[in-house]
Amino acid sequence: MGSYPIITKSYVKRNEKIKKVQKENKSKYLRKIFAYPKASITKVITENGYIDMVGKEEQPETKVIEKNELLKAIEENELTGMSGNGFPTYKKLKSVIASTAENRILIINGAECDPGLIHDEWLIRNRLEDIIFGSKLVSEMIQASETFLAIKLKNEAIEGMNVKILPDRYPMGQERILIKQVLNVEVSKNEIPAKKGILVINVQTVIMIAEIAKGKFSKGSRYITVADYTAGQAKVVRVDYGMKAQEVLQHILGRQDNKGMYAGGGVMGAHRLEHNEMITPLTNFVGYGADIGYNNDSRCKGCGNCTRNCPMGIKVHKVVDDYAKNKNIDMQKYELEKCINCGTCTFLCQAGKNIMEIVNMLKNK
Ligand code: SF4
Numbered sequence: 368m369g370s371y372p373i374i375t376k377s378y379v380k381r382n383e384k385i386k387k388v389q390k391e392n393k394s395k396y397l398r399k400i401f402a403y404p405k406a407s408i409t410k411v412i413t414e415n416g417y418i419d420m421v422g423k424e425e426q427p428e429t430k431v432i433e434k435n436e437l438l439k440a441i442e443e444n445e446l447t448g449m450s451g452n453g454f455p456t457y458k459k460l461k462s463v464i465a466s467t468a469e470n471r472i473l474i475i476n477g478a479e480c481d482p483g484l485i486h487d488e489w490l491i492r493n494r495l496e497d498i499i500f501g502s503k504l505v506s507e508m509i510q511a512s513e514t515f516l517a518i519k520l521k522n523e524a525i526e527g528m529n530v531k532i533l534p535d536r537y538p539m540g541q542e543r544i545l546i547k548q549v550l551n552v553e554v555s556k557n558e559i560p561a562k563k564g565i566l567v568i569n570v571q572t573v574i575m576i577a578e579i580a581k582g583k584f585s586k587g588s589r590y591i592t593v594a595d596y597t598a599g600q601a602k603v604v605r606v607d608y609g610m611k612a613q614e615v616l617q618h619i620l621g622r623q624d625n626k627g628m629y630a631g632g633g634v635m636g637a638h639r640l641e642h643n644e645m646i647t648p649l650t651n652f653v654g655y656g657a658d659i660g661y662n663n664d665s666r667c668k669g670c671g672n673c674t675r676n677c678p679m680g681i682k683v684h685k686v687v688d689d690y691a692k693n694k695n696i697d698m699q700k701y702e703l704e705k706c707i708n709c710g711t712c713t714f715l716c717q718a719g720k721n722i723m724e725i726v727n728m729l730k731n732k
């Protein structure tokens with residue numbers, strides 16, 4: 368099994384601690400109903416402090432960077448997108464700068480829609496000054512005509528920025544979905560937003576750019592969420608790449624041998640922690656979780672949750688149905704290539720199937 372959700376709706380329902388956190392979070396967010404995207408999956412953890420584990424003494428001396436040197440400094444510092452895609456930030460910036468689009472638009476992505484992450488929300492509350500400073504630098508660099516800060520929670524302290532409050536829907540933070548929500552512009556799977564003059568950049572990446580500009584960047588480090596998904600508790604931790612993920616988890620939350628250890632881009636696309644696995648630019652979290660135990664052979668209950676909530680409009684229940692009847696059936700008509708691996712179908716499946724895995728397998732057939 369590749370990446371998969373380590374929480375499901377029925378698991379959340381059974382776990383009183385997580386259910387309580389989810390209920391509290393639901394009331395924190397706006398409850399507007401939007402047609403797109405569809406699923407409503409709120410946080411399953413509460414933030415419980417911040418810990419800095421960065422080994423600062425190993426950092427080379429840094430200096431304040433002039434604006435015209437910033438792009439080069441971003442490249443030299445090997446900064447990659449902090450949403451967990453690992454794409455070099457300077458390349459993305461260069462692509463927007465080279466765009467022939469009439470207007471360039473900057474969207475700072477603070478949506479953090481994965482229900483098991485809390486570090487972006489923490490950064491918005493605690494590193495706002497650097498978010499604003501970094502946003503201005505990026506905006507000037509790409510000569511943006513408009514800049515938006517897209518977040519889910521109202522924050523009265525944000526002044527001087529064009530704030531776009533997003534509804535609490537999942538997967539709101541996905542790049543193309545965010546662009547649709549903020550600008551009402553459709554970007555197809557084959558189009559690159561940067562080439563259209565639209566730069567979506569994660570809120571943590573902007574903070575790192577501010578740190579580089581100020582000469583205060585700890586190269587090769589990032590903020591992650593360290594959580595216990597059985598207890599609904601999490602801490603924000605700044606870590607170095609190359610640290611052993613298991614050691615980080617045990618240092619922050621103690622050794623808990625009765626629970627599974629997981630890591631990944633988020634709880635909706637997680638994997639079991641491998642022995643000696645290290646923190647990388649793609650690590651958004653490490654955490655303890657329960658073993659969900661999917662059964663792809665179980666009988667579909669026909670609830671329709673998967674299709675109703677798929678943000679890409681895939682008729683997921685029909686895919687599951689057709690596949691159960693004929694393993695060799697041609698799936699082209701279902702446009703499975705549109706799947707963004709959000710895990711919503713798996714999260715909601717009443718039959719306990721890992722539908723995302725089935726869709727992926729059929730997509731790659
Ligand atoms: S089919 Fe893909 S896009 Fe649709 S809900 Fe499942 S994982 Fe998400």
Ligand code: SF4
Nearest residue numbers: 667668670671673716
């Ligand atoms: S969510 Fe699961 S049980 Fe419900 S229709 Fe889809 S495959 Fe069947």
